[in-house]
Amino acid sequence: MSLHGKRILLGVTGSIAAYKASHLTRLLVKEGAEVQIIMSTSALDFITPLTLSTLSKRPVLHRFYDKENGEWNNHVTLGLWADLLLVAPISAHTLAKFAQGLCDNLLSATYLSARCPVMLAPAMDLDMYQHPAVVKNMAILRDFGHQILDAEEGELASGLSGQGRMMEPEHILEHVLTFFSKKNDFSGKKILITAGPTYEAIDPVRFIGNHSSGKMGTAIALELAARGANVDLVLGPSHLSPNHPNLKVHKVISAEEMYSACQGLHSQSNISIFSAAVADYAPSAPANEKIKKSGDSLNLSLRKNVDIAFELGKNKHSHQIHVGFALETQKEETHAKEKLRKKNFDMIVLNSMRDEGAGFKNDTNKVTLYYKDGKQISTPLLSKTAVAKIVVDGLKNIPIVI
Template identity: 60%
Template sequence: MLQGKKIILGVCGSIAAYKSAFLVRLLVKEGAEVKVIMTASASDFITPLTLSTLSKHPVYSRFIKDDTGQWNNHVDLGLWADLMVIAPASANTLAKMAHGLCDNLLLATYLSAKCPVYVAPAMDLDMYTHPSTLGNLSILRGYGNTVVDAGHGELASGLVGQGRMAEPEEILKEIKRFFNKKKALAGKKVLITAGPTYEAIDPVRFIGNHSSGKMGYALAHHMALNGAQVILVSGPSQQSVNHENIELVKVTSAQEMYDTCVRYFPDTDIAVLSAAVADYKPAHTADQKIKKKTNSLTLELVKTQDIAASLGKLKKNGQFTVGFALETENELDNAQNKIKSKNFDLIVLNSLNDKGAGFGHDTNKISIIDKQNNVRNFELKSKADVAKDIINTIIEVIHA
């Protein structure tokens, strides 16, 4: 079933490390090639010899190979794998992964990996439910990683609750599901817009909004995982891309985003317009910084190019477009009107009245509306999971 698949298994310091031996055995039995990377504390719970014997490869734990002076190249390891699985994933390692810390070979390989990453947390109940751990898991999901949730049962402390690492058989099922999943968007070209636009007032000031770009980047990542070739047109954002199927085009202003979208749109199959594009821009941009000389300053604003409406007019048979509506009142009516005026096939509605939705959050709460005014409502979820819901809906409608 997994014949020829290359899997890196990361093992952290946890009493659950004994399960990693069973997981290696199951993966090898399925035909996978497995290389194991251990943190220093993991060897307190299971020996490298055990995992090396089962995987039929040397176990990696240090940057320098013992007694040879040679380098264990974390970049090569990250590029080698089709999938990286960290099981057990300790609270310490999860925190370091979430915040980009890199003080061991496992973390360096994670930061270098181009493949999807699965994590199977294992820790005591209070650690697992602590807000910092839950926050770190949310961040990792936002990066596109998949979390194999811990199970409920008796823990090493004697407490009973959630925190037990998923059983090796359960993790194997998730891995098989990943490799067997049909890439429903293979061969499709997808245009996605993300983030805000900044409209210059003078060389140092601008009109903008609070969009972080998290939603658009999550959409791009999961589109790519489904086999699509993605053009991601992004306004200013701190987000990053980590998939070879994504071409990132950075822009600043609404006009730049408009020009880029018009250039790429004719050759795309699907367009998802999630950017928060400024509706207005200053009529005139000062060449020099405006000095504070008067008690008031009046700016004349003019409309920016309407990207969605323009693409709606350029749209050909066979092209599929999805818009976003962030509303504060009359949400459903405004979203339904937008479908018609912009020639969308679907529109994703979120409201600033919903706690945890909208700009700046790692979560979102959406409804998806089609041309027939059918409404699908979703619960509050991480933006990574919201991206999956949107993409699954697109796939379902396209293949209906």
């Protein structure tokens, strides 16, 4: 799939990440897209219009009236021209303006006039990204139906490290390509997906858990929703807020809550994907009050949690597909194939903690898909969005009519 003939309005706002707009422009043009760039006034302090116009092969716009050429840049015409409005980076300030309908420059006026889908790639410092005002504005824009390309984690311009980096241009390109190549090959299918960790209470303030972020399962849920499926995502504790008209999120905390939610959804699901990192054990008797520190040690009695995939696998019908995940640190293939058999999976997705860039919290992953018939498919290190597409495509290799 290329972007040949697709018209993309690329908005660039005032952020240190504006320098990435040059690389993004080059990638979009290389894929065949027509790219018209609109800069906010503050973006001019970070990257020059000359750089972006050279790469886009079009004059870069940043004001309503071009005094040099005596031309009026019509925001209505621009808004009607585009197949996609992509703002990367979008600052906290412009996010707020879009959310509240404020209109004081060419970019915000074009946004209010656009009839095409909108993608927004935020970039800001860690504390700004987590501020309730910014979180609320992003929620508003998601409710408008816009796609928020969540910021990635890493070193920030402030010297802090955390979530706030604009999604890398290569990852943004993947989202754009996916948008324009949407299939409806899962239209009408009901999908159950578990994702994220579970937290098992020790007392009201402490818990047993793991480092799962839920990014992989969420990426698969969004990919399936984009391809027409009706998706129920049972999501453990996570900062993620996936949004799509075909996606319903069920927030849970413990393994027991996750199992209960899945029980109510499983029988109606064509495909169940168990990507959650469910805690294997939970405290036998959680304390009702905070346990006060005393002595040099604390002994906990643990009980085994329900194995959600195993239990639901017992009730799996011939027309249903079950997909499991295995995160291993040793004898990876052996353990994955054992789970494939034991839990009645049709396919299992293996990733190893020994592969750099794979596993929990990362925005990338490297996996191998194993099937009951012995077939296997391995991927290089890719973004989790790209891996999600491969996993969803891999469902088509399962010899069950869905």
